Amino acid sequence: MKTLKTILLIPLVLLALSGCKNDSQKEKDETTPVSQKSVEKSGDPEKQGQAFIKDDGSRPTVLQIAMGSPDHTTLVAAVQAAGLENSLSNAGPLMVFAPTNEAFAALPAGTVENLLKPENKDKLAYILKHHVTPGNYDYEFLKKFKKLGQASNESISVEVIDGEVYVGGAKIIASIPAGNGIVHVVDKVILPAN
Secondary structure: OHHHHHHHHHHHHHHHHHHHHHHHHHHHHHHOOHHHHHHHHHOOOOOOOHHHOOOOOOOOOHHHHHHOOHHHHHHHHHHHHHOOOOHHHOOOOEEEEEEOHHHHHOOOOOHHHHHOOHHHHHHHHHHHHOOEEEOOOOHHHHOOOOEEEOOOOOEEEEEEEOOEEEEOOEEEEEEEEEOOEEEEEEOOOOOOOO
16 A cells, blocks of 8 residues: 555656746746847847847837838948847837938938948937937827927927928828837938037
8 A cells, every 4th residue: 555655646746846847947937038038049149139029919119110111221221230229129109200211312422331330330329319209199290399309319390381290301201100109201311410
């Protein structure tokens, strides 16, 4: 009878021990920050943070919208050169005034190439932050503003001319809702005063 009890008890003890091991692994997974999980999976320490987490179920972020647009490849290259991917993937809400490739091409020759150099990373980041405003205001609601405070700590003017909305002199030509805000496509690069 003792042998039978021992035989029945051994699997129960093993089951209990394996459950403890799974609980400690589960606890470790729950306390590991998401950014570390994604780095462990990607193996690239340069690609850390929210911008690099795969999520096929949510509405795209402002960054993902820009990355998916063939008209914003210059903007995406600039965001990557400035290291602002995570800033544009945070919870927001963010309004991004996204200049098209044509808008960047209208800058003086060599301007974009010069800004994309590593030694100009801070200047580029400042210019890009001048295109971001906290909030999530649609096209019609923007008509009520005279100025918007930008992430660059400067403000830009908002004007309505012939029923069209202009921010910092750039015309909004399209608006796309995002999971963390809204992307307003603009026809001009909005340069800061400083």
